[in-house]
């Protein structure tokens with residue numbers, strides 16, 4: 001399999017690197033303000049899309065916090081939207097009882113993944129549970145989910161870069177790009 005060069009995949013850049021940096025700093029400031037008096041704080045990243053956003057956000061947080069990850073998949077390879085088939089690939093490594101938990105997502109689409117995550121985590125008695133997502137594809141929502149921190153609300157286009165993949169590739173792009181119509185890496 002040959003992975004096409006990114007230039008062949010990108011239709012246009014939706015969110016530039018500088019916009020991401022600015023917005024992540026703004027989100028971190030809000031979180032620092034809101035969590036100043038709270039302890040212990042735990043960031044829960046939903047793998048894999050959260051990774052770039054979570055690491056940038058974490059570096060901008062001044063509130064002491066631990067980090068853990070849930071690996072949940074809802075899109076199959078080659079899919080352009082979630083299948084609704086949610087699979088837990090890896091659970092948290094620690095108890096969250098008594099923690100102020102901030103779930104960090106790259107994108108909320110149908111809301112099915114977060115709905116599952118919220119129900120799963122609330123059963124474990126956190127002191128509080130909030131959601132921070134970089135991207136919100138609001139018009140695709142099927143299940144309402146409470147979003148406390150949103151980076152950008154975006155239209156219903158397939159995006160990749162800055163943690164989000166196209167068929168598992170190009171998560172490393174420093175910006176958020178829109179894929180050309182009808183492009184697939186895997187046949």
Ligand code: PRP
Nearest residue numbers: 048049073074075082109110111112113
């Ligand atoms: C994406 C994204 C969210 C979910 C959003 O994960 O990271 O977790 O889909 O979709 P939903 O709101 O319709 O449930 P994906 O399954 O693509 O896994 P990945 O993060 O490993 O790429």
